Amino acid sequence: MYDLIIRDGSVVLEDEIVKADIGIKKGKIAEIAQGVSIPAKKYVNAKGKYVLPGMIDIHVHFDEPSRDHWEGFDYGSASMAAGGCTTYFDMPLNGVPPTVTEAALWEKKKLADQKSVVDYGLWGGLVPGNKEELAKMAHSGVIGFKAFMSEAGSEFDFSDDLTLYEGMKEIAKLNKVLALHAERNDLIQKLEQAKQKQKQTAIKDYLETRPVVAEVNAVKQALEYGEETGCPLHFVHISSYEAVQLITEAKKNGMNVTLETCPHYLLFTEEDFEEIGVTAKCAPPLRSRSQKEKLWACIQSEEVDMISSDHSPCPIELKTAHQNDLFKVWGGISGGQYSLQAMISEGAITRGISLSHISKLVSTNPAKRFGLYPKKGSILLGSDADLVIVDLDQTEKVTKEGMVFKHKHSIYEGTVFNSVILTTINRGTIVYNKEEGVFPLHKGQMVNGEYVKL
Ligand code: ZN
Numbered sequence: 001m002y003d004l005i006i007r008d009g010s011v012v013l014e015d016e017i018v019k020a021d022i023g024i025k026k027g028k029i030a031e032i033a034q035g036v037s038i039p040a041k042k043y044v045n046a047k048g049k050y051v052l053p054g055m056i057d058i059h060v061h062f063d064e065p066s067r068d069h070w071e072g073f074d075y076g077s078a079s080m081a082a083g084g085c086t087t088y089f090d091m092p093l094n095g096v097p098p099t100v101t102e103a104a105l106w107e108k109k110k111l112a113d114q115k116s117v118v119d120y121g122l123w124g125g126l127v128p129g130n131k132e133e134l135a136k137m138a139h140s141g142v143i144g145f146k147a148f149m150s151e152a153g154s155e156f157d158f159s160d161d162l163t164l165y166e167g168m169k170e171i172a173k174l175n176k177v178l179a180l181h182a183e184r185n186d187l188i189q190k191l192e193q194a195k196q197k198q199k200q201t202a203i204k205d206y207l208e209t210r211p212v213v214a215e216v217n218a219v220k221q222a223l224e225y226g227e228e229t230g231c232p233l234h235f236v237h238i239s240s241y242e243a244v245q246l247i248t249e250a251k252k253n254g255m256n257v258t259l260e261t262c263p264h265y266l267l268f269t270e271e272d273f274e275e276i277g278v279t280a281k282c283a284p285p286l287r288s289r290s291q292k293e294k295l296w297a298c299i300q301s302e303e304v305d306m307i308s309s310d311h312s313p314c315p316i317e318l319k320t321a322h323q324n325d326l327f328k329v330w331g332g333i334s335g336g337q338y339s340l341q342a343m344i345s346e347g348a349i350t351r352g353i354s355l356s357h358i359s360k361l362v363s364t365n366p367a368k369r370f371g372l373y374p375k376k377g378s379i380l381l382g383s384d385a386d387l388v389i390v391d392l393d394q395t396e397k398v399t400k401e402g403m404v405f406k407h408k409h410s411i412y413e414g415t416v417f418n419s420v421i422l423t424t425i426n427r428g429t430i431v432y433n434k435e436e437g438v439f440p441l442h443k444g445q446m447v448n449g450e451y452v453k454l
Pocket of ligand 1: 059061091310312
């Protein structure tokens with residue numbers, strides 16, 4: 001007897017969508033067939049709905065340890081479950097201490113094991129002075145390493161050239177991926193100082209301090225270092241067409257490099273930032289309408305490898321206390337709960353991108369890049385039963401009441417999605433359904449794996 005059967009859904013496989021039942025046993029997918037062979041203890045009816053692999057959101061920031069008034073693994077992972085995400089990778093900042101030593105990694109793992117309701121992975125940080133810790137963190141199971149090329153605005157130091165160069169050499173030896181926040185620090189800082197001096201601190205001024213060229217220039221430098229050191233690279237939250245082109249060129253030349261962009265760069269623009277205000281502040285910032293359209297074209301042409309939320313929550317006061325000084329406003333978008341819904345609604349329904357392609361961006365490619373495939377990232381026999389059931393015939397407006405986040409603010413507030421996340425299943429256990437909400441008793445497990453070239 002199966003533990004669970006998901007009946008009559010349209011099952012999104014890597015290259016096609018099939019009408020089938022999915023039989024689940026001991027947390028794994030045991031059968032995919034029209035009319036499975038044996039009965040189950042429990043059934044979920046998915047008739048008229050789509051069943052996709054759960055999202056693997058490789059870029060979120062939960063604020064543990066120490067920042068108890070921010071958002072921790074409890075609320076954070078619950079919001080992931082509500083958004084159809086079954087595995088997330090937590091970044092090495094914004095908890096205190098940041099995850100830049102083996103001891104800090106274990107401290108964080110303990111908290112995540114206690115509180116996370118879905119599976120998770122942990123990033124380690126590369127910062128000046130922690131080279132000796134990298135191998136130890138790799139052996140303790142980090143999914144990869146993250147470095148900032150510009151100031152991170154928290155207790156996480158950005159990497160100077162030497163740190164980047166030496167760090168890449170070490171990470172190449174460890175056979176891990178280095179993820180980079182790519183913006184040129186010197187340029188951004190000087191532009192900002194000039195604005196501050198003139199007391200020009202509006203949204204428009206903030207935007208002018210983080211131009212596309214700051215991203216492109218940093219990507220170029222990192223690619224040069226990556227080529228020299230042989231370090232596998234991954235560029236986080238790429239916001240411009242020009243940066244995508246540089247990375248695509250490097251891939252064509254044989255470099256081991258991938259990139260992600262985020263739904264907020266695909267749904268919102270600088271004009272929206274002016275209208276929405278402080279909850280839309282992030283770095284790199286939202287871009288022009290033409291950049292947004294060009295990023296969609298890069299998705300269509302498969303130059304974008306994956307989509308992450310870059311969910312970065314904060315107490316609302318950190319957004320609202322300095323409405324008139326954008327440089328003092330916390331930069332980060334609360335979006336984890338809405339990333340899959342955004343990609344399905346805008347990408348699949350509005351723009352006609354296939355659900356298999358969306359699923360590849362949010363699940364299969366992340367799993368492959370970070371060594372979790374085929375255990376995760378696809379609906380295959382023997383894979384973890386990490387699934388999400390989505391209704392494409394209903395619409396839903398984002399409201400504060402519907403937010404599972406600890407701090408109820410988001411760039412998506414007021415957005416109407418033309419799809420609804422109905423049910424989320426992590427290793428065979430229902431962790432969320434629309435009627436009852438999140439089931440917090442399920443315990444997520446840490447994932448880790450060896451790096452795989454896409
Ligand atoms: Zn981030």
